[in-house]
Amino acid sequence: MLSTEEQAVVETVADWVDREVRPVVRDMEHANTYPEKLIEQMKEMGIYGLAIPEPWGDAPVSMPCYALVTAELSRGWMSLAGAMGGHTVVAKLLLAFGTREQQDRYLPKMATGEIRATMALTEPGGGSDLQAITTRARRDGDSYVVSGAKTWITNARRSGLIALLCKTDPDARPRHKGVSILLVEHGPGLTVSKDLPKLGYKGVESCELVFEDYRAPAGAVLGGVEGHGFAQMMKGLETGRIQVASRALGVARAAFDDALAYAQQRESFGKAIWKHQSVGNYLAESATKITAARQLILYAAERFDAGQRCDMEAGMAKLFASEIAMQVALDAVRVHGGYGYSTEYDVERYFRDAPLMIVGEGTNEIQRNVIAAQLVKRGGLDRG
Amino acid sequence: MNIVVLIKQVPDTYSERTLRSADGILDRSATDPVLDEINERAVEAALQLKEAHGGEVTVLTMGPDKASDAIRKALSMGADQAVHLSDEALAGSCAVQTARALAQVIKTLPGVDLILAGNGASDGRVAAVPAMVADVLDLPALTHARQITVDGTTVTVRRETDRGAVGLTAELPAVISVSEKINEPRYPSFKGIMAAKKKPVSQLSTADAGISAADAGLASALTKVTSVTPKPPKSAGQKVTDDGDGGAQIAAYLVAQKLI
Numbered sequence: 001m002l003s004t005e006e007q008a009v010v011e012t013v014a015d016w017v018d019r020e021v022r023p024v025v026r027d028m029e030h031a032n033t034y035p036e037k038l039i040e041q042m043k044e045m046g047i048y049g050l051a052i053p054e055p056w057g058d059a060p061v062s063m064p065c066y067a068l069v070t071a072e073l074s075r076g077w078m079s080l081a082g083a084m085g086g087h088t089v090v091a092k093l094l095l096a097f098g099t100r101e102q103q104d105r106y107l108p109k110m111a112t113g114e115i116r117a118t119m120a121l122t123e124p125g126g127g128s129d130l131q132a133i134t135t136r137a138r139r140d141g142d143s144y145v146v147s148g149a150k151t152w153i154t155n156a157r158r159s160g161l162i163a164l165l166c167k168t169d170p171d172a173r174p175r176h177k178g179v180s181i182l183l184v185e186h187g188p189g190l191t192v193s194k195d196l197p198k199l200g201y202k203g204v205e206s207c208e209l210v211f212e213d214y215r216a217p218a219g220a221v222l223g224g225v226e227g228h229g230f231a232q233m234m235k236g237l238e239t240g241r242i243q244v245a246s247r248a249l250g251v252a253r254a255a256f257d258d259a260l261a262y263a264q265q266r267e268s269f270g271k272a273i274w275k276h277q278s279v280g281n282y283l284a285e286s287a288t289k290i291t292a293a294r295q296l297i298l299y300a301a302e303r304f305d306a307g308q309r310c311d312m313e314a315g316m317a318k319l320f321a322s323e324i325a326m327q328v329a330l331d332a333v334r335v336h337g338g339y340g341y342s343t344e345y346d347v348e349r350y351f352r353d354a355p356l357m358i359v360g361e362g363t364n365e366i367q368r369n370v371i372a373a374q375l376v377k378r379g380g381l382d383r384g
Numbered sequence: 385m386n387i388v389v390l391i392k393q394v395p396d397t398y399s400e401r402t403l404r405s406a407d408g409i410l411d412r413s414a415t416d417p418v419l420d421e422i423n424e425r426a427v428e429a430a431l432q433l434k435e436a437h438g439g440e441v442t443v444l445t446m447g448p449d450k451a452s453d454a455i456r457k458a459l460s461m462g463a464d465q466a467v468h469l470s471d472e473a474l475a476g477s478c479a480v481q482t483a484r485a486l487a488q489v490i491k492t493l494p495g496v497d498l499i500l501a502g503n504g505a506s507d508g509r510v511a512a513v514p515a516m517v518a519d520v521l522d523l524p525a526l527t528h529a530r531q532i533t534v535d536g537t538t539v540t541v542r543r544e545t546d547r548g549a550v551g552l553t554a555e556l557p558a559v560i561s562v563s564e565k566i567n568e569p570r571y572p573s574f575k576g577i578m579a580a581k582k583k584p585v586s587q588l589s590t591a592d593a594g595i596s597a598a599d600a601g602l603a604s605a606l607t608k609v610t611s612v613t614p615k616p617p618k619s620a621g622q623k624v625t626d627d628g629d630g631g632a633q634i635a636a637y638l639v640a641q642k643l644i
Binding site for chain 1: 571
């Protein structure tokens, strides 16, 4: 399905993960070390430019290829996929909605990774209810004055560009008409908190952003016109959900690969443990779930590239892939027995990393709401 | 400086490899073919020389149609063009035939200053083709290079083998084979991968290259596999069972061997 070149892109990343990431990830993850060298190599390969076409970038790829690259990175270490996910969403936002000036300012440096980007949606007082955000951008002459707080902002300190979802008109009705995206850079009035402690997703920082009378130029509104931020971000989150689903796919794949290998090495009662039906069943079910998740992701990705609405499909992919990643990770622990609980093996990391995709990028409870609402709105599932 | 890099597609080094029972030749259908790792290092060395001195890098391979995957990998890394010598008649060629065929093609390429190769492919393990190519072309052979420096028309190499290290100097053009220690090959960038499909690959048959059928292939090969014996399995070493005193037991063993 992928072109020869896109297949080579995925294989290059897979090869890099096997040679450069897997040998070092356990120690780096346990020490919560920022993967500086790995991220530099990701920049050189072109990971940060995957969504950016000419004239700003060199090598954009299709959404299915992007999804599979993300899954490969995540197979090595989910945090690496986290270090490029929001970046891609912001690149897609700039491409779809940015003014030419905004595109020229950010996209060339984003394509090389010189500037990394993140998005800031979640607030301390509310996560998935984006219309209820309270971060405020008040117009004052030639600039906006921003006040409010955002949380769980991954790569916050190292991102040179933050796509900030905020209210430019808190009194607008319906509420989403008062929402805009501001393209924000670090400066006076913006404070980044210390790193938030996490169960997994180590190595990359997640922080709180506090805006106190921060000033952004009037031209910082994505697309130049206020009030479109909510619709813009909904489109951006289609990419975000496919990306998070792909991260889950990668974690599930890593857990399954380890379980399959271990089940053939380890013997009990005189035979390899995979030959015990209870263990073999875990492998069969895990592989089936992974294959199904991969197909759901590719389905959503193809719809995205075809320009079709895919919020429901991306939501389904994210919901399913993240739930099965958790199950597959747990089953990999079971297959490894006591060693699955040992921090000298990798499966405990998959078990700690998998929940991020369940609660991140819109909780799975929200995904179900989105899917149900779309099913009613679209009159059920397509026949095709 | 124009550099030709000899590359070879080999069965994946990390997979189980078997010999065909009929003729003792490596069964290439059983494993995934890849660009030999040592050739990635040769391509990397060529690209570094190009970056320092300018010129073009041409990769040359002799192999079946499928070897185009290995060519694409080298082009993705940054080589400028490729020559692919591919002909059914070449199947089963020995090292000498291979060297003659490669030399024949190299003679047709204009202005070659340097020929780079790996010091031995991971499949056949003959490790003689680079020196043989140099012999056929009557060029200096600088093998097992760990380091290459070019100054004007002079090339200096640090040759390193198990027997020691020596410095070698020659006038260009010359043939150099590189060892595993020469560099860490780069990963292709996505830009390089996309660009590779537009780079010229010239396809040659034996007739195109002026190689007579009598000089090519298994029938006229100078070496033949007459019998095959598997390497004896590694005899088991001494196993230490760790009942809490494993460290002490290992230390005692090493002392007995006068190693510590």
